[in-house]
Amino acid sequence: MKALDVMTSSVISVTPETTVRDAAKLLVQHRISAMPVVDGDGRLIGMVSEGDLLHRTEIGTEKSHRSWWLELVGSDRDAGDYVKSHGQTVADIMTRDAICVAELTPLNVIASILESHHIKRVPVVRDGRLVGIVSRANLVQALAAGAQDSAQPEASSDHDIRARLMAELAGRDWAFPGRNIVVRDGVVHLWGAVWSTDSLNAMCVAAQGIPGVKGVVDHTIPYPIMTGL
Known part of the structure; x- marks a missing residue:
């Protein structure tokens, strides 16, 4: 079986201009932990997940300041952390260069990707445009539906x-x-x-x-x- 056999086609997605608050509402409303970020042409440009919303100034979870001597060698990282915790749009917090698969990617390859990258879902693209998403739940659903009960005949002897x-x-x-x-x-x-x-x-x-x-x-x-x- 391949991605197109199990993927969810109606994908909840956001744009870079979506506010952080609205993105958080969508995650909660649809009970998902991550969603793709697409541009005006529907091209995948990133992912936004619960992890991207973990350290936020609104709820007092932003990363604490480091000592001055560590800041001398880590100013770029501190600046990135500040954007993550204070940014107002998805463009500020999203994970770019998202891992994705094609419609014909075999399920065993997808399972390996989910496991090795410690992610729960992976977008499916066609010519760069988002066409679906495959989650761990989709793989379990395929198993429950008997996807691997192939037409192997019963042994005759x-x-x-x-x-x-x-x-x-x-x-x-x-x-x-x-x-x-x-x-x-x-x-x-x-x-x-x-x-x-x-x-x-x-x-x-x-x-x-x-x-x-x-x-x-x-x-x-x-x-x-x-x-x-």
Whole structure:
């Protein structure tokens, strides 16, 4: 699946001229934590979030002054902090060079972007213009709707189940060496020595994810740990 399959098309956005107060009202009214900033042509030019509104003079949360000797080497940062806390329009406080994706960006790429950049939503653009937004909630909604229940047919036999599971485990570092898999009447039996509980859990999840599997039985033993003599 791609961004266009799950994105919200009716996006709440603001312009650089929107007042800080109005931007805050929109965030509260629509129960969102961030929104895109667009110009008159609908082009994405930034994002404004709760974080941009955190340090404000109106509520007494502006950053405190530093000692005079730190100000000598950090005057530019102090000036930026002042604009953030005292600016009256979105242009003063917004985060520029916003991260964005295209309509055909795969969901796995979007998930990685959200996680690595510690953000909750990412704008979707077409030729620079805002066309939607994908949030973490959209990904969860796709999961709830069965987005990943692809048309993989149910395994027709125990042999088919075993072949699919072996293919799924091929090349996985956590798939322990010396493993043996036996499938009988739709039940997967795992044999061998496992590196860790995590690797065993991963094996079980892989087996349970194959259509037609009725259960998984663990016969494994801990992999021997060699210690120095």
